[in-house]
Amino acid sequence: MYHKLNVGIALMISLILILSIASLYKKLDLENSKAETVWYEYQGVELLAILENTLVVEEEDEISQTITEDLPDYTKMYPDLYTVYQMPKQMDLGKKIAYLTFDDGPSDNTFDILDILQEKDVPATFFILGSAITDEGEACLRRMANEGHTIGIHTYSHMCNEIYCSIERYLDDFNTVYQQIYEITGRRVSIYRFPWGSNNGYSKEIKEALMDEMERRGFICYDWNVSANDSVGKPTAYSILHNIEKDLEQHNYPIILMHDSVINDLTARVLPDIIEMIREKGYEFDTLDHREPYQFPW
Ligand SMILES: [Zn+2]
Secondary structure (H helix, E strand, O other), X not given: OHHHHHHHHHHHHHHHHHHHXXXXXXXXXXXXXXXXXXXXXHHHHHHHHHHHHHHHHHHHHHHHHXXXXXXXXXXXXXXXXXXXXXXXXXXXXXXXXXXXXXXXXXXXXXXXXXXXXXXXXXXXXXXXXHHHOOHHHHHHHHHHHHOOOXXXXXXXXXXXXXXXXXXXXXXXXXXXXXHHHHHHHOOOOOEEOOOOOOOOOOOOOXXXXXXXXXXXXXXXXXXXXXXXXXXXXXXXXXXXXXXXXXXXXXXXXXXXXXXXXXXXXXXXXXXXXXXXXXXXXXXXXXXXXXXXXXXXXX
């Protein structure tokens, strides 16, 4: 700032000097050509512009300093809760790519799901619940990391009255599972999914500020555009497969929501058929962090 002030003063002195010399020159030589007078005026105007710009930059610096000071207190919480999200390159528009996603795991079904994915050579994405991580669950997470799947965060508790009552409480919950996954796998998670999606009724009051804060820390939110509806009502193998099939082809890059919880063993059982059906329709598979971010447009 002092440096800029000095530059400003130096410019002002130069301007005064040039203008004085110009007027002196004019007095001494009244026959001075009009072109030369214009040149001196031009120099003066240019210097004034530079001086003005310097002062504007200085003012902007002060404004951004004030904004930094005014950031809410929750921005100072959990100084380790930062990550780097690598924005995917432009997706190859000639391809159709499906993204299988499993929420709420790990569970008793995770090993089966991982076995099927391995057998079919399909990468997938798991949005993990910290509270569901048992000793076996830790082994599941290590397998996910080692077998080319992507791990995302789905909160620690999944309890709406705990995670959505304030940004501070959400960060507290999120930080717990973020640190768990880092300790187990050595990976820093960069994607997350809200329980009930980003437009759920519980988080309305804080949603916008919360997503801004998460993005400021490097985390990107992903919803889905195809749902297996395997965690509502009484799903059957047919309903799970049909729910995916009916919406799949509306999208070249479908994000398929399924669940990996103890009550969803049917999903694991029907998974080979789901993969075959999607392949037959000409889709390849990839992990969600390779797809451009998607949040519900409503
Ligand atoms: Zn969930």
